[in-house]
Amino acid sequence: xxxxxxxxxxxNNYKGLLGILPALLFMLIFFIGGLFHSLTLSLERQxxxxxxxxxxxxxxxxxxxxxxxxxxxxxxxxxxxILSGISGLLAALFLAERSRKWxxxxxxxxxxxxxxxxxxxxxxxxxxxxxxxxxxxxxRLGLVDSMETFPVLIHDDWGIGIILAYMWKEVPFIxxxxxxxxxxxxxxxxxxxxxxxxxFSQTVRLVIVPILLPMWVGGMWVVFAFTLGAYExxxxxxxxxxxxxxxxxxxxxxxxGLERQPFAIAMNLVLAVISFLIGCLLIYFQxxxxxxxxxxx
Amino acid sequence: xVKRIKSPGIITVFFxxxxxxxxxxxxxPLIIWSFTKYWxxxxxxxxxxxxxxxxxxxxxxxxxxxxxxxxxxxxxLTLVGxxxxxxPAARVLxxxxxxxxxxxxxxxxxxxxxxxxxxxxxxxxxxxxxxxINDYLSVAFAHLIITLPYFVATIWFQFRLIGAKYQxxxxxxxxxxxxxxxxxxxxxxxxxVLLGSFLVMVISFSQYxxxxxxxxxxxxxxxxxxxxxxSSGNSSIVSAYSLLFFVPILVLMLVYFLLMRINxxxxxxxxxxxxxxxxxxxxxx
Numbered sequence: 001x002x003x004x005x006x007x008x009x010x011x012n013n014y015k016g017l018l019g020i021l022p023a024l025l026f027m028l029i030f031f032i033g034g035l036f037h038s039l040t041l042s043l044e045r046q047x048x049x050x051x052x053x054x055x056x057x058x059x060x061x062x063x064x065x066x067x068x069x070x071x072x073x074x075x076x077x078x079x080x081x082i083l084s085g086i087s088g089l090l091a092a093l094f095l096a097e098r099s100r101k102w103x104x105x106x107x108x109x110x111x112x113x114x115x116x117x118x119x120x121x122x123x124x125x126x127x128x129x130x131x132x133x134x135x136x137x138x139x140r141l142g143l144v145d146s147m148e149t150f151p152v153l154i155h156d157d158w159g160i161g162i163i164l165a166y167m168w169k170e171v172p173f174i175x176x177x178x179x180x181x182x183x184x185x186x187x188x189x190x191x192x193x194x195x196x197x198x199x200f201s202q203t204v205r206l207v208i209v210p211i212l213l214p215m216w217v218g219g220m221w222v223v224f225a226f227t228l229g230a231y232e233x234x235x236x237x238x239x240x241x242x243x244x245x246x247x248x249x250x251x252x253x254x255x256x257g258l259e260r261q262p263f264a265i266a267m268n269l270v271l272a273v274i275s276f277l278i279g280c281l282l283i284y285f286q287x288x289x290x291x292x293x294x295x296x297x
Numbered sequence: 298x299v300k301r302i303k304s305p306g307i308i309t310v311f312f313x314x315x316x317x318x319x320x321x322x323x324x325x326p327l328i329i330w331s332f333t334k335y336w337x338x339x340x341x342x343x344x345x346x347x348x349x350x351x352x353x354x355x356x357x358x359x360x361x362x363x364x365x366x367x368x369x370x371x372x373x374l375t376l377v378g379x380x381x382x383x384x385p386a387a388r389v390l391x392x393x394x395x396x397x398x399x400x401x402x403x404x405x406x407x408x409x410x411x412x413x414x415x416x417x418x419x420x421x422x423x424x425x426x427x428x429x430i431n432d433y434l435s436v437a438f439a440h441l442i443i444t445l446p447y448f449v450a451t452i453w454f455q456f457r458l459i460g461a462k463y464q465x466x467x468x469x470x471x472x473x474x475x476x477x478x479x480x481x482x483x484x485x486x487x488x489x490v491l492l493g494s495f496l497v498m499v500i501s502f503s504q505y506x507x508x509x510x511x512x513x514x515x516x517x518x519x520x521x522x523x524x525x526x527x528s529s530g531n532s533s534i535v536s537a538y539s540l541l542f543f544v545p546i547l548v549l550m551l552v553y554f555l556l557m558r559i560n561x562x563x564x565x566x567x568x569x570x571x572x573x574x575x576x577x578x579x580x581x582x
Contacts, residue, residue, distance in 0.1 A: 016389065016392075016393055017389055017393055017395060018385075018389075019385030019386060019388055019389040020385065020386045020389040020390065020401060022381070022382050022385065022386070023382040023383060023385070023386035023405060023445065023449065024386070024401055024404060024405065026382055026441070026445070027404050027405055027407065027408075027442070027445070028404065030416070030420055030438060030442055031404075031407060031408055031413070031416050031442050032404070032407075032416075033419070033423075034415075034416035034417065034418075034419030034420040034423070035415060035416045035419060036419070037419035037420075037422060037423060038415045038416065038418050038419035038422075039419075041418075041419065041422060087316075091313075091316065094309065094313060105313070105317065108317050108320055108321060109317075109320070111320060111321075112320060113499070114499050114543075114546045114549075114550065115503075115543075115546075116502065116503025116504075116505075116520060116542070117503065117505075118503065118505050118520050118523060118524060118527065119503075119523075119539050119542060121527070122327075122523075122527050122535055122539065123323035123324065123327060123539075124323055126323065126326050126327060126330065126532065126536075127322060127323045127326060131338050132326070133322075133325065133326040133341075134322075135338075136338065136339055136340065136341050137341070139338075139339050140339075140341060147338055168319065168320065168323075171316075172320070221410055222409045222410065225409065225410050225411060225412055226409075226412075228412050229412025229413065229414050230506075231414075231505065231506045232505055232506070232520075232524070235528065236527055236528060246412075246414065246506075249414070250506065253418070253510070254509075254514065261418075264418070265415060265418050265419075268412065268414045268415035268418065269415050271412045271414075271415070272411050272412050272415050275410065275411050275412055276410075276411055279410050279411070
C-alpha cells in the first residue's frame, strides 16, 4: 500500500507539470513565434518598390549612419544600465542601513515606479530645459543671467537628458529589485562579519556584493535591454539627428508606408540580436565566475 | 555590548538629499503648468492662472474619458490573463524539479531581456490576418507578453518562500489538489498576488508603443492620447493629462495598501507567513 510504483509516480510527476503549459505555449507562440514571423516578414521581397533581393532590408542597413546609430543606442543603453546599477546599489544599501528611521525616503525612492516612461521624459524635460524650472531657479539664485547661459541638457549632443530621464525611472527599479535581498543579507551576515572584525564597507564588498552579483547584473541587463528597445524617452528628449534606433524604426514603421515596414522590423531585429548576444556573454561570465568557486549560496 | 550608533556623514546626507530632490522636484512645475496657459521664462510662478486645460480635457475633443476607459479595459484583461497563465506556471516552477527547467524559465522571462518591439510587430501581422480578433484583446495580448515575466517572477518568489511543507502535510491528510491550493496556498500567496497585480496594471497603463503597434494606431489609451501633445510641446495640456494619469495609479496604490492591511489582519495568515519564512531560512542553509 505504501509503496508507490515507479510508473505511477512518474505519471503523477508529469501531471504536476501541466500547469506550466499554458504560459509556456503563450510565450512560444506569441513572443518567439512573433519574432520569427517578423524575421520572415523582413525577408519579403517588395517588387513594387523595386526590391527584388530577399535581403534588401539588411543590405540597406549596412551603412555608416546605421553603424553610428547602433553605437549611439548601445552606448546610451550601457551608460544607463551601469550608472543606474551603481547608484541603485548604493541607494539600496543606504536605505537598508537606515530604513527604520527614514521610512519616508523609501516612499520617495519608489515613487517613480508608478510613473510611465512617457511622463518621466516629459517631467524631466520640463525642469531641465533651458527655459525650464531649474534654469528659473538658477536665475533666482543668481547663477545664470540669461536663458542661454543655462547648460543645454535636453535635445543636446551627448544625450544627457536621455540618461537623466532613464535614471529617474531605473534607479528606483534597481532599488525595488535588490532592496529586500540586501535587508535579508545584512540581517544574516552583519553580526558574523562584525564578530570577525570586518567593517561595514568590508561586509558590503566581501559578502553582500558577491552574493548579490548575479541578481544585480541581471537587473542591469533588464535595464539595458529595456533602454535598448524603448521609444518614448529618446523620441521626446533627443535631438532630431541623434539617431536612436527605436525612434528611427518607429518612424519607418508608422510614416513611410507598408513597403518600408520590413526595414523597420530589420532594425528592431538587430537590437534584439544585440541584447541576446550580450546576455549570452553575461551568462558565460557568470558560469565562469561560479566555476572559480565564488558561489556562496 | 555597547552598540555603536553611527550618524551618516555629511556627504552621504547631501547625496541622498540631492537624489530625493532629483526624484521629487519635477512634479512641482507639472502641477503649476496644468493651471496656467502662459508662463514666461524667469518667473518662478505664473502671474495668471486658468482652468482651460482641465476644461479641454473633459470636453468632447479632449478624449480623456475615452482614454481612461480603454486603458482600464486593457489593463483588466491583461491582469486576468496574467492570473490564468502566471499562477500555475509559477507554482510548477517553484515546486517541481524537471529537466530543462532553466530553459522553460528563461523562455518565460525572455521579454525582460530581449527588446519585445519586434515580436509585437510580428504579432500585429498575425492579428490582421486573423481579422476577427477584437482590438482590446489583441492589445491585451501584447501587454500580457510584457507583464507576464514580472508577474511570474513575483509569484514564483512567494511560492519559494512558502515552501512545500504544508502542502505535503495536507496531502498526507487526504486533501485534494484544489483544496490545497484554495485553503493553503492562496491565502499565503495573496500579498505577492496583490503586488504582482499592482505591477501588471501599472505597466499596462504606461505602454505607448505596444498599444500603438498592436491596434494600428487606432486605440486611444491614455499614453496614446498624451504623446502627440508631449512631442508638440503644449505644456499646459500635457501637464493636465499627466495629473489625470496619476489618478488611476494612486487609486491602485490605495487599493493595494487597503487590501494588504485587510489581509494582514487575519491572524492565520500572519502565523503562516512567519513559519513560512522561518522554514525557508532553515532550508537555505
